[in-house]
Amino acid sequence: xxxxxxxxxxxxxxxxxxxxxxxxxxxxxxxxxxxxxxxxxxxxxxxxxxxxxxxxxxxxxxxxxxxxxxxxxxxxxxxxxxxxxxxxxxxxxxxxxxxxxxxxxxxxxxxxxxxxxxxxxxxxxxxxxxxxxxxxxxxxxxxxxxxxxxxxxxxxxxxxxxxxxxx
Amino acid sequence: xxxxxxxxxxxxxxxxxxxxxxxxxxxxxxxxxxxxxxxxxxxxxxxxxxxxxxxxxxxxxxxxxxxxxxxxxxxxxxxxxxxxxxxxxxxxxxxxxxxxxxxxxxxxxxxxxxxxxxxxxxxxxxxxxxxxxxxxxxxxxxxxxxxxxxxxxxxxxxxxxxxxxxxxxxxxxxxxxxxxxxxxxxxxxxxxxxxxxxxxxxxxxxxxxxxxxxxxxxxxxxxxxxxxxxxxxxxxxxxxxxxxxxxxxxxxxxxxxxxxxxxxxxxxxxxxxxxxxxxxxxxxxxxxxxxxxxxxxxxxxxxxxxxxxxxxxxxxxxxxxxxxxxxxxxxxxxxxxxxxxxxxxxxxxxxxxxxxxxxxxxxxxxxxxxxxxxxxxxxxxxxxxxxxxxxxxxxxxxxxxxxxxxxxxxxxxxxxxxxxxxxxxxxxxxxxxxxxxxxxxxxxxxxxxxxxxxxxxxxxxxxxxxxxxxxxxxxxxxxxxxxxxxxxxxxxxxxxxxxxxxxxxxxxxxxxxxxxxxxxxxxxxxxxxxxxxxxxxxxxxxxxxxxxxxxxxxxxxxxxxxxxxxxxxxxxxxxxxxxxxxxxxxxxxxxxxxxxxxxxxxxxxxxxxxxxxxxxxxxxxxxxxxxxxxxxxxxxxxxxxxxxxxxxxxxxxxxxxxxxxxxxxxxxxxxxxxxxxxxxxxxxxxxxxxxxxxxxxxxxxxxxxxxxxxxxxxxxxxxxxxxxxxxxxxxxxxxxxxxxxxxxxxxxxxxxxxxxxxxxx
Numbered sequence: 001x002x003x004x005x006x007x008x009x010x011x012x013x014x015x016x017x018x019x020x021x022x023x024x025x026x027x028x029x030x031x032x033x034x035x036x037x038x039x040x041x042x043x044x045x046x047x048x049x050x051x052x053x054x055x056x057x058x059x060x061x062x063x064x065x066x067x068x069x070x071x072x073x074x075x076x077x078x079x080x081x082x083x084x085x086x087x088x089x090x091x092x093x094x095x096x097x098x099x100x101x102x103x104x105x106x107x108x109x110x111x112x113x114x115x116x117x118x119x120x121x122x123x124x125x126x127x128x129x130x131x132x133x134x135x136x137x138x139x140x141x142x143x144x145x146x147x148x149x150x151x152x153x154x155x156x157x158x159x160x161x162x163x164x165x166x167x
Numbered sequence: 168x169x170x171x172x173x174x175x176x177x178x179x180x181x182x183x184x185x186x187x188x189x190x191x192x193x194x195x196x197x198x199x200x201x202x203x204x205x206x207x208x209x210x211x212x213x214x215x216x217x218x219x220x221x222x223x224x225x226x227x228x229x230x231x232x233x234x235x236x237x238x239x240x241x242x243x244x245x246x247x248x249x250x251x252x253x254x255x256x257x258x259x260x261x262x263x264x265x266x267x268x269x270x271x272x273x274x275x276x277x278x279x280x281x282x283x284x285x286x287x288x289x290x291x292x293x294x295x296x297x298x299x300x301x302x303x304x305x306x307x308x309x310x311x312x313x314x315x316x317x318x319x320x321x322x323x324x325x326x327x328x329x330x331x332x333x334x335x336x337x338x339x340x341x342x343x344x345x346x347x348x349x350x351x352x353x354x355x356x357x358x359x360x361x362x363x364x365x366x367x368x369x370x371x372x373x374x375x376x377x378x379x380x381x382x383x384x385x386x387x388x389x390x391x392x393x394x395x396x397x398x399x400x401x402x403x404x405x406x407x408x409x410x411x412x413x414x415x416x417x418x419x420x421x422x423x424x425x426x427x428x429x430x431x432x433x434x435x436x437x438x439x440x441x442x443x444x445x446x447x448x449x450x451x452x453x454x455x456x457x458x459x460x461x462x463x464x465x466x467x468x469x470x471x472x473x474x475x476x477x478x479x480x481x482x483x484x485x486x487x488x489x490x491x492x493x494x495x496x497x498x499x500x501x502x503x504x505x506x507x508x509x510x511x512x513x514x515x516x517x518x519x520x521x522x523x524x525x526x527x528x529x530x531x532x533x534x535x536x537x538x539x540x541x542x543x544x545x546x547x548x549x550x551x552x553x554x555x556x557x558x559x560x561x562x563x564x565x566x567x568x569x570x571x572x573x574x575x576x577x578x579x580x581x582x583x584x585x586x587x588x589x590x591x592x593x594x595x596x597x598x599x600x601x602x603x604x605x606x607x608x609x610x611x612x613x614x615x616x617x618x619x620x621x622x623x624x625x626x627x628x629x630x631x632x633x634x635x636x637x638x639x640x641x642x643x644x645x646x647x648x649x650x651x652x653x654x655x656x657x658x659x660x661x662x663x664x665x666x667x668x669x670x671x672x673x674x675x676x677x678x679x680x681x682x683x684x685x686x687x688x689x690x691x692x693x694x695x696x697x698x699x700x701x702x703x704x705x706x707x708x709x710x711x712x713x714x715x716x717x718x719x720x721x722x723x724x725x726x727x728x729x730x731x732x733x734x735x736x737x738x739x740x741x742x743x744x745x746x747x748x749x750x751x752x753x754x755x756x757x758x759x760x761x762x763x764x765x766x767x768x769x770x771x772x773x774x775x776x777x778x779x780x781x782x783x784x785x786x787x788x789x790x791x792x793x794x795x796x797x798x799x800x801x802x803x804x805x806x807x808x809x810x811x812x813x814x815x816x817x818x819x820x821x822x823x824x825x826x827x828x829x830x831x832x833x834x835x836x837x838x839x840x841x842x843x844x845x846x847x848x849x850x851x852x853x854x855x856x857x858x859x860x861x862x863x864x865x866x867x868x869x870x871x872x873x874x875x876x877x878x879x880x881x882x883x884x885x886x887x888x889x890x891x892x893x894x895x896x897x898x899x900x901x902x903x904x905x906x907x908x909x910x911x912x913x914x915x916x917x918x919x920x921x922x923x924x925x926x927x928x
Binding site (some may be wrong): 034035036037038039040041042043045046048075076077079080085089090092093094095096098099100101102103104105108127130131132133134135136137138139140141142143144 | 179181182184185186188189190191192193195197198363364365366367368414415416417418419450452453648649650817818820821824825826827828829831851852853857859860861863865866868
C-alpha cells in the first residue's frame with residue numbers, strides 16, 4: 001500500500017508516493033532528493049536529520065512521512081536567499097564551526113528555530129536548543145561562537161545595521 | 168617565525184568547502200547517487216567465535232530482485248591484514264567476532280537485501296569465546312588463530328598464547344634504580360573500548376567499467392590503502408582499480424586503516440558489483456557499524472615508578488596488555504605506542520615495559536585518534552598525581568621537576584630539541600588558577616600533560632597546476648574531513664604563489680590522478696601534504712619566473728610575485744599578470760605543474776642531526792562531583808598546546824577542542840559494552856553515550872609559540888594530541904575533590920559511586 005503525501009518543502013508544494021513505514025527523512029532524501037538532511041543514527045538521537053516541521057525542529061528519521069501530509073517542512077536547502085547565505089549559515093562558516101560538516105545542517109536548523117523564537121538567547125537557551133544535536137568534531141566551542149555571532153548579526157540587521165565579520 | 172612575515176599564514180580564513188556544507192549539498196559518500204545502482208548488504212556472524220560448518224545461499228539467490236549473493240567461495244583465496252595477514256574479506260572456516268562478514272547480497276532495494284540475508288543458511292559450530300585479553304593470554308585459553316605464530320621477539324619464558332605482537336622497552340637498569348629509590352608507587356589502570364562514532368555512516372560503492380576496470384567510491388581516510396587491498400583481494404593490477412574519495416563526514420582514525428577499518432566493505436562491494444554486473448552501493452547502519460568496524464582498544468596497564476625524596480624520577484617499569492580484537496588490525500602499532508608512552512615523557516633514566524597485544528573475540532583495533540596514547544596517558548598522568556601525593560608534593564611542582572631538557576632523551580625520542588612541556592604546564596596552571604582558585608564543596612582541580620609523535624611515517628607528494636587564468640588546481644593524496652587539506656593547505660599555496668586563497672582549489676583524492684599517500688592519518692596532513700605542497704608551489708613559482716623572465720627582460724632571480732602579478736623587485740611598474748605567464752606556458756612547456764614531496768628519510772636525517780621537537784600539551788580542569796549520584800560536572804577546562812608554527816589558528820583550536828571532547832567522552836561516559844557471549848550491548852546511539860553540549864565545558868584553548876616542528880614553516884601536527892591528557896586531568900580533579908583515586912574508565916556515575924563505596928570499606 002502506497003500513500004500519496006502532499007507536503008510543502010521550503011515553500012514549494014510537492015506530492016509523491018510513500019510507504020506507510022517511510023520516514024520523513026527517507027522521503028526527503030530518497031524520494032524528493034533533499035540530500036541536505038543527513039542520515040546518521042536513525043534513532044532520533046543525533047540531530048543530523050533535523051528539519052523544521054510547521055516551524056518546530058524535529059528529528060526527521062523518527063517522523064513518518066505520512067505524518068507530514070499537509071505540513072510545512074523547511075530543510076537546510078531552504079535557508080539561503082539565492083547566493084546569499086542565511087546569517088546562521090554564514091556564522092557557522094565565519095567562526096570555524098564547520099569541520100567535517102556532517103552535523104552542520106541539523107545544527108543550523110536547530111539554531112534557526114531558536115533564533116526565530118528568541119532574539120537574545122541566553123547561554124542556557126542556546127545549550128537547550130542544540131542539546132539534541134551531536135557534533136563529534138568541534139567539542140562545541142566554535143558552534144557556540146557561531147550561534148552567538150548569528151544572534152548578534154540578526155539583531156543588527158533588524159536594527160538596520162549591516163552585518164559584518166568579527167575581528 | 169612571526170606571522171607578520173606572511174600574508175596569509177597565521178590567519179583564520181574561512182575553510183574551503185564551507186558553503187556546500189552549510190547549504191546541504193550532496194557531497195558526502197552517503198549522498199552518492201549512481202545511475203542503475205543496486206543496494207548491497209553484509210551478513211555478519213552472530214557468534215563471537217565459531218566454526219562455519221556450511222553456508223547455503225540457494226534460497227537467497229532465488230529471491231526475486233536479488234542480483235548476487237557472495238561468500239568466501241566466490242572470492243579469490245587471498246587474506247589481508249593491516250599489520251599481519253590474518254583475515255579473509257568474507258569469513259572462511261571460522262568467525263572470530265560478532266560482526267565478522269560472512270556473506271553479502273546485492274538486490275533491488277534495502278528491503279530485498281534484508282529478506283535475502285535472512286534466507287542465507289549458515290550452520291555454525293560455536294567455539295569458546297574469550298573477551299578479556301589477560302585471560303586469553305593464559306596457556307589454557309582457546310586458540311584464536313591456528314595459523315598465526317607467536318611473535319618472534321617474545322621474552323623468554325613468557326609462556327603466553329594468542330599474542331599478536333610484543334613490544335619491549337628497555338632503558339638503563341630499572342631494577343637497580345628501583346631498589347635505590349626513596350619512594351616506589353605501583354598501580355594498575357584500565358581503559359575500555361570506545362568507538363570513534365564519526366557521524367556519517369560508512370559507505371562503499373563499486374562499478375565494473377566496460378574496460379574491465381573497477382571504480383570504487385569510498386568515504387575512507389586512506390583511499391590508496393583501500394586501492395591496494397581491493398586490488399590484492401580481487402587479484403587485479405593496481406591500474407585496474409580506481410578509488411574515488413567522497414567527502415567525509417568525520418573519521419577520527421575510524422576510517423583510516425584502509426579496508427581494515429570497515430571490515431572489508433570496499434572489496435566486498437566490488438565483488439558484488441562484479442557478480443551482479445550492476446553498480447552496487449552499501450551503506451552501513453550505525454548499529455552495524457559499532458559492532459563491525461574498528462575501535463579504540465581497551466588497555467590494562469601495570470605501572471610502577473621509583474622516585475627520590477626530592478621528586479626526581481629514577482625508574483619506571485610496567486606492563487601493557489592491549490586488546491587487538493579478533494584480527495591484528497592496527498593493534499600492533501597502537502599497542503606499541505601505548506607501551507612506549509607508558510614510559511612517560513618526563514626525564515626517566517631507567518625504564519622497562521612489556522607490551523603485549525592480544526587477540527580476543529571482539530571488534531578490531533583501529534588507529535583511532537592518537538592510537539594508544541590516551542590510554543597510556545590516563546595511567547601515566549593519574550600515576551604522576553599518586554606519586555606526588557605519596558611525596559606530599561604539589562602535582563605541578565612534581566611535573567616541572569621532571570621536565571626533560573634539550574639534548575635529553577625520552578622513550579621513543581632519542582634526542583629532544585625544543586621542549587615546550589614545562590611552558591604548557593605553567594600556562595595551564597595559571598589559566599586554571601592552580602593554587603589560587605577557591606574551590607567549593609565537592610569541587611576539585613586536576614592537571615595532566617601529554618605528548619605525541621612529531622614526524623615519523625610515510626612520505627607523500629603534491630602537485631600544483633597553474634591554470635591559464637592564474638588559478639591553481641592542487642592534488643594531494645590526503646582527504647579533507649575538517650582537517651588541514653582545506654584549511655592550511657590552500658593557504659600555503661596562496662602564500663608561496665602570491666595569489667588569493669580563493670584561487671586555490673584542493674581537489675579530492677582520485678587514485679588515478681592524485682599522488683600516492685598513506686592518507687589523512689597520524690596528525691600528518693600538515694607535515695606531509697603541507698611540506699609537499701609548499702615545495703610544489705615553490706617549484707611552480709620557479710617555473711613561472713623562468714617563463715616571465717624573458718617577457719620582463721629580467722633575471723628569474725630578480726622577480727617576485729604578489730597580488731597575481733609577477734614583478735621585478737624594486738621596479739613594481741615592470742610587471743606581467745600571472746594569467747599571462749600561465750597562458751604563455753602553453754607554447755613552451757604546456758602547463759606550469761609544480762611538484763613537491765615530503766621526504767621522510769630527509770626529515771628523519773634532520774631530526775637525527777638536530778633533535779626532535781615533539782608537540783606537548785597540558786590540560787587542566789575544575790570538576791564538581793555529586794556525592795549522591797556520582798555525576799561529574801566539568802566547571803572549567805583549559806587546554807594548552809604547542810603545535811609549532813600555527814598556520815590556521817581556528818583550525819588548530821578546532822582540532823584541539825574536538826579531540827579533547829572525544830576523550831572527555833571516554834573519561835565520563837563512552838564505552839562499548841559486551842555480554843559474556845561477545846555481543847555488543849549498546850550498538851546504537853540510544854545506548855552508546857557521547858558528549859552533547861550539555862556535558863561539555865567551554866574548552867579554553869591556548870597555543871604556545873616558539874617551538875618549531877618538522878613541518879612547513881615549523882608546524883607540527885595537531886589532530887590527535889588533544890585526545891591524550893583529558894582522562895587523567897578529570898580523574899585527578901575527582902581525586903582532588905574526593906580523595907578517591909579511580910583507576911578504571913569510564914568515570915561514569917555508576918563507577919564513581921562504586922569507587923566511593925569501595926573507598927569507605
